[in-house]
Amino acid sequence: MRAAKRRTSREVRTGNRFAVLRAMYALGTPTRQELAGATGLSFATIATMVTELLAVGVVTEASREDSGGGRPRSRLKVAAGRGLLVGVDATETYVHVDVFDLAMTRLVHHDHAVGEGTSDPDRMVGEIAEGVRSALAAAPDGDVLGVGVSLPGQVEPDSGVSLFAPGWGWKDVAAQALLEERLDLPVHVDNPLKATTVAELWFGHGRRVAHLVTVNLGTGIGAGIALDGQLVRGATNNAGEWGHTTLVMDGRxxxxGRDGCLEAYIGVPGLMAQFGxxxxGHRYLEGGSQxxxxAAVREGLEADEPEAHELVELFGEQLGVGLxxxxxxxxxxxxxxxxxAARDLGRWLLPVAEARMRREAINGSAAVVDIVTSAVPTNPVSTGMAAFVLEGFLERVGLPSPTSAPLRRLAEA
Structure with missing residues (x-):
């Protein structure tokens, strides 16, 4: 059994640098003093981190202002023109690509559907590469700093391998190498649960709370976890495989390959099976597409059809128990x-799920938790993957910055 890994002084230093960068995205054009207040780091540490980020062109001076008699204070900003970041949300049913500048302003987005059952690695890698090339062709000229690709299932980011993607039948696919060969760009691969959680930490609800869970509702089901503002990965990057906890013993x-998992009930294919x-033969099931x-269920809810409300009640009750x-x-x-699925049905689903959760959860935990839908203004998965690309770029230029540093003061605000 491996001993718990202790953080080295280098890891602490790079974590501090990442906290500074996150605070800059949150605050816009902060001074060094404001960065110190947001992160809880000393002014001397902030000054060192900022100097390093200025040196690699990631941060620039936005303006100077009177400090009330002392030296003028400079306001800082992320250097938007430093390069382009590409984030990809690749799923069993679609490929979504976003191109961002370094300030995380979305410049271009591209979507195309993927035929359900498209699973051959070469074909799926081709679908992803096509989407990236199409998005970049429409983007402004700029240095592409990298491409972050989210893949469903179990992913090992350090090796770039998709260990297990049950929807595609993948096992031990060298996805990063295949994509880099097609794109001739640096590629980072990871799991959508981790990407979504990072997006919430940077640009969503993670700015105001210390402990959050993101819950993915789609073909697959899973959870991303952040405690004390830090992304939780687990020993093998599998923390959050909540969809494969047991809802019903010896169930569906x-x-x-197991029976009774939560995903077998409230993943969209499971919902379709239960509804069927x-x-x-109901018209919602025509064509068999998730x-x-x-979309048909949503239209049914808007038309106040009883079958649609029945499905949402079932979905909400099962989700509430899992939550x-x-x-x-x-x-x-x-x-x-x-x-x-959360986007399409959330307005009807959330009240049912929350009511069941509060009946099932222990009082001390239920009393302090709220349930909301995502506040990230762009696709959370592709946004989080773009954040991972920025990390990879900083590492390549000698400034590694893991996604595990909290913004203490912002979380407490």
């Missing part, structure tokens, strides 16, 4: 529902 078969058992099914287990275990301040 799950695509992971109750309403065989996206068509959810109660998650909240009892992690004790967060906030649960953020994200991904396309």
């Amino acid at each position: 078969p799950c695509r992971c 058992e109750r309403h065989p 996206t068509h099914f959810l 109660a287990n998650l909240i009892n275990m992690v004790n967060p301040n906030l649960v953020v529902l994200t991904s396309w």
Whole structure:
């Protein structure tokens, strides 16, 4: 058994640098003094971190202002023109690509559908590469600092390998190498749960709470966890595989190979199966497409159709039980529902799920948690993957910066 890894002085230093960068995105054009207040770091530490970021062109001076008799204070900003960051959300049903400048302003986005059942690694890598090339062709000229690609299932970022993607039937696919060969650009691969959580930490609800969980609702189900503002990865990057906790003993078969998993019930294919058992041949199921099914259910809710409300009640009750287990275990301040099922059905789903969660969770945990939908203004997965690209760029120029540094003062505000 491996001993717990202790943070080295170098890791602490690079974590501090990352906290400074996150604070800059949160505050816009802060002074060094404001950065110290936001991060809880000393002014001397802030000065060192800022000097390093200025040296590699990631940060620049925005303006100078009178300090009340002393030396003028400079306001700082992220150097938007330093390069382009590409974030990709690749799923079983679509590829979504966003191109950002370094200030994380989205410049271009590209979407295209992927036929359900498209699983061959070469074909799927080709779909992703096509999306990236199309997005970059429409983007302004600039140095592309890298491409971050989210892949479903278990991903090992350090080796760039998709260990297990059950929806695609992938095992030990060298996804990073295949993509770099197609794109001739630096590529980082990771899991959507981690990307979404980083996006919330940088640009969403993570700016105001210390402990949050993001819950992905789509084809797959999972959770991303941040405690004390730090992304939790676990020993093998599998922390948050909440969708493969057991909802029903010896229950419905799950695509992971086990039975009774939460995902087998409230992943969109599971919802379709449950609905089909109750309403065989219903028009919501025409064509068999997950996206068509959810769109039809939403239209049914808007038209006040009883079958649609029945499905949301079932979805909400099962989700609420799963959330109660998650909240009892992690004790967060906030649960953020994200991904396309949450987006399409969240208005009707959230009240049902929250009511069931509060009945099931222990009082001490339920009393301090709120459930909301994502506040990230762009696709959270592609946004988080772009943040990972920025980390990789800093590492390549000698400034490694892990995603685990909290913004203490912002979290307490």
